[in-house]
Amino acid sequence: MQDTITAVINPADEECAYLEGSRLDTLKNYYQSGALRVKAATQIGANTASIIGDAVRKSLLYGSITCPGGNMYPCRRYAACLRDLTYFLRYATYAMLAADVSILDERVLNGLRETYLSLGVPIEPTIQAVQAMKEVVTERVGAEAGQEMGIYLDHIVAGLS
Numbered sequence: 001m002q003d004t005i006t007a008v009i010n011p012a013d014e015e016c017a018y019l020e021g022s023r024l025d026t027l028k029n030y031y032q033s034g035a036l037r038v039k040a041a042t043q044i045g046a047n048t049a050s051i052i053g054d055a056v057r058k059s060l061l062y063g064s065i066t067c068p069g070g071n072m073y074p075c076r077r078y079a080a081c082l083r084d085l086t087y088f089l090r091y092a093t094y095a096m097l098a099a100d101v102s103i104l105d106e107r108v109l110n111g112l113r114e115t116y117l118s119l120g121v122p123i124e125p126t127i128q129a130v131q132a133m134k135e136v137v138t139e140r141v142g143a144e145a146g147q148e149m150g151i152y153l154d155h156i157v158a159g160l161s
Helices: 004-014 021-032 034-046 048-059 075-098 102-109 112-119 123-141 143-160
Strands: none
Touching: 004 021, 021 034, 034 048, 034 075, 034 123, 034 143, 048 075, 048 123, 075 102, 075 123, 075 143, 102 112, 102 143, 112 123, 112 143, 123 143
């Protein structure tokens, strides 16, 4: 796991170079968006349960997946789905704060698709739930912060696809 600051400074240090040009621009952009990212993370953390609940209602709750015989039935499977969505949201928030998708690759996506396939977890409904989560987060934190967070939720979708 590496944040933007480390990702910029470490290569410069290895080259014994001062930060210039695009490296400074990267840090400038990171710092300028910092307050927005922290505010979004605060709102997401304070509203995690309702964000997950709304995302499930938008994407999964009224489909066959929650009926007897569906992959979110019985309650144990439903709880596992909520747990995984919470996990995705938490790590996407970490990645947003660090401005680094590699956190998701290392901590969430590495082997996830294969694990889900081996367990019979349906990928398409999972993707729909993450996309619904993106919509709900945007509604909660506003368009600009939602767009920033969307980068990381989209990365999860791409990793599952």
